[in-house]
Amino acid sequence: MHVWVLILGAVFLGLTGGTVYLSCAVGRFGLLRQLCGDRTWLRRIMGFCVVLLGFCLAARMTSVINAIIIFLHTLAFFLIFGLIMRILKKITGRGSRIFWQGWLAVLATVLTLAWGYYSCMHVxxxxxxxxxxKEIGSLRAAFFADSHIGATFDGDGFARELEKIEAEKPDILLIGGDFVDDWSKREDFVRACEALGQTNFPYGVWYVFGNHDAGNMADRDFSAEDLRSVMAENGIHVMEDTCELIDGRFYVAGRKDKSDRSRKEIGNLLNGLDPSKYILVLDHQPHDYAAEADSAADLVLSGHTHGGQFFPFGYVGKLLNTYDRAYGYERRNNTDFIVSSGIADWALLFKTGTRSEYVIVDIRSGHPGEEAGN
Structure with a gap:
């Protein structure tokens, strides 16, 4: 919770101070200079009106939270190019009649967020x-997390993405939590579950809860129990601190989410399993690496972080100990860890620090780690 307080505090300060700064900066565009002349106070008022209008239009076309993201990126680029222009002026001793800071900042914001939108929407x-x-032979596993049904795509959109995963012909499909969002609609999640039920993965579909799946933060037209029930009706295995031996070859262990105080310690969960079998663990939040690396787990798959979402938040979250890893692969002791950036998003339309993805993991018997993380 303290991390969110820090983030919200930083956003508030950025919005407040940024509004003042951008109002002054926008007033330096040529058109406003011509309209207002030497009346600096009028240019600042006009600049504020332009900033406010831009924010309102962005909020109307997207949402308030996405308008804040657009605002903060614009502010960041104005600051960056403002510094660059100051340095150049100091070096050359000359200024320019063209307001390069503003034009370059606008261009950089548009290009960055256009790429961020593409990265979010195209999986x-x-x-x-x-x-x-261990003697597992070969196993091809598909994994995704953070679909947040109804946010980035609805039930039909999810079904189309699922077709791409099924085309990879994996042996098993693993879902790492946040399948739905706090504001998902029943018709969308039911359609998504039906799509999963119509797939043909030899070892089936296995799912663990994420922090959004229980729906504790908002009213929605279905409950967590409804989610369990509809998933079961469609043949999806819901795992809540349970383990299953599959085909006598490997285990799938699914952990309750870190936010659930009743969840078992990883050592207790895996206690009693045959250590000669490969053990694959689904854990929505990548925040228990030390204990999992000391356990019998061979592979831990997680989501939750959205890959850090925006640069450089992935590094900030690591420094604040919000998670053990924001994205990608690492190996600790004898355990492999993979964190996915998620197949979708929740309320945001942009991913500037990563891309939406599904994961294909090919596992085979051999010397551990010799091809890891490709």
Whole structure:
């Protein structure tokens, strides 16, 4: 909670101070200079009106939270190019009649957020090849997390993305939590579950809860129990601190979310499993690496972080100990860890620090780590 207080505090300060700064900066565009002449106070008022109008238009076309994201990116680029222009003026001793700071900042904001929108809305495939000393033969697993049904895409949109995953012909599909959002609609999540029920993965579909799935933060037209029930009706295995041996070859262990105080310690959850079998763990939040690396787990799959979402938030979250890893692969002791950036998003329309993805993991017997993380 203290991390969110810090983030919200920083956003508030950025909005307040940024509004003052941008109002002054926007007043330096040529058109406003011509309209207001030497009346600096009028240019600042006009600049404020332009900033306010831009924010309101962005909020109307997207949402308030996305308007804030657009505002903060614009502010950041104005500050960056303002510094660059100051340095250049000091070096050359000359200014320019063209307001390069403003034009370059606007262009950089448009290009960055256009790429961020594309990165969020267009799902890519991310592949890993892992090896293990255990006798598993070969296993092709598909994994995704953070679909937040109804946010980035609805039930039909999810079904289209699912077709791409099924085309990879994985042996098993694993879902790492936040399947739905606090504001998802029943018709969308039911359609998404039906799409999962119509797939043909030899070892089925396995799912763990994320922090949004329980729907504790908003009213919606279905409950967590409804989610469990509809998933079960469609043949989806809901795992809540449970383990299953599949085909006598490997285990799937699904943990309750970190936000659930009743969840078991990883050592207790895996206690009693055959250590000669490969153990694959689903854990929505990547925040228990030390204990999981000391356990019998061979592979831990997580989501939750959205890959850090915006640069450089992935590094900030790591420094604040919000999670053990924002994105990608690492190996600790004898355990492989993979964090996905998520197949979708929640309320945001942009990913500037990562891309939406589903994950394909090919696991085979061999020398551990020799092909990990490709």
């Amino acid at each position: 890519m495939k991310k592949e890993y090849r892992l090896t293990t000393g």
